[in-house]
Each structure stands twice: as structure tokens, then as C-alpha cells.
Amino acid sequence: MQILIVEPECRPEVKEIDGTLKSMQKVVGGYIEAIYPFDDAVALVANEEGKLDGLPANRGLRDEDGQIYDIVCGTFFLCGAPADSDHFTGLTAEQIEKYQKHFYTPELFLGMDGHIVCLPLDVN
Numbered sequence: 001m002q003i004l005i006v007e008p009e010c011r012p013e014v015k016e017i018d019g020t021l022k023s024m025q026k027v028v029g030g031y032i033e034a035i036y037p038f039d040d041a042v043a044l045v046a047n048e049e050g051k052l053d054g055l056p057a058n059r060g061l062r063d064e065d066g067q068i069y070d071i072v073c074g075t076f077f078l079c080g081a082p083a084d085s086d087h088f089t090g091l092t093a094e095q096i097e098k099y100q101k102h103f104y105t106p107e108l109f110l111g112m113d114g115h116i117v118c119l120p121l122d123v124n
Helices: 019-029 092-103
Strands: 002-006 015-016 032-035 042-047 057-062 069-072 076-080 105-111 115-120
Touching: 002 092, 002 115, 019 032, 019 057, 019 076, 042 069, 057 105, 069 115
Parallel strands: none
Antiparallel strands: 002 015, 002 076, 032 042, 042 076, 057 069, 105 115
């Protein structure tokens, strides 16, 4: 299945995995947790214990006003999550293009005066 992997301080990368639990856990480096922060049938699959294990902050999740409401820690991936199925699927070409753009710029998070500041990270 074709997925989009997003690593801290890196641009998103399209990869092919076999879709087994083991292959998904290998991508995120531990137990998986699926969240559904988007309007379309796409799951964001991350390490369930990423924050507890102190994995590096990766990307912010934003509300409809562009405000960060959560930060995903560690490597995560995006895959299809059809409403009529309990299995993940590969992303469509349109979904890959959309989420490559969405997560294109790596982010750096800093604590300042009790607030979290998010800065774009310039990578080549």
C-alpha cells in the first residue's frame, strides 16, 4: 500500500509498505495510533507513545483557523481510511499530492513565555 511518510525535519516521502501491522509499527517505531484530523478518508498513523517517549516534535495539527491544537511527535504516516472499511488502504494520487503540500515544510517548535512557537524549518 502506498503511504506518505513524514519524518521530523524532513519533507514528506512516498513509500510502499505491505500493510501489515508489523510494517506500520516499523515506520513509526512502536505501537501505532490512528487519528483522523482531516475531512477526507485519510488516517494519520503515529507512534502511540511518541510524546511519552520523548520523540522529537514533528508537525503541528491545525484547526480551521490555522491555530495549532496538537503536535505529532516522531515519524508518522498518512494512509487511506475508507469509511466503509476497518482496514487501512493506500493513498490515491490526489491524496498524496494534497498531503505532500500540506506537510511539505518541516516545523520547529520552541517554548517562549509559556507559549509554543512554531517556525518553518528550511531543509534541502
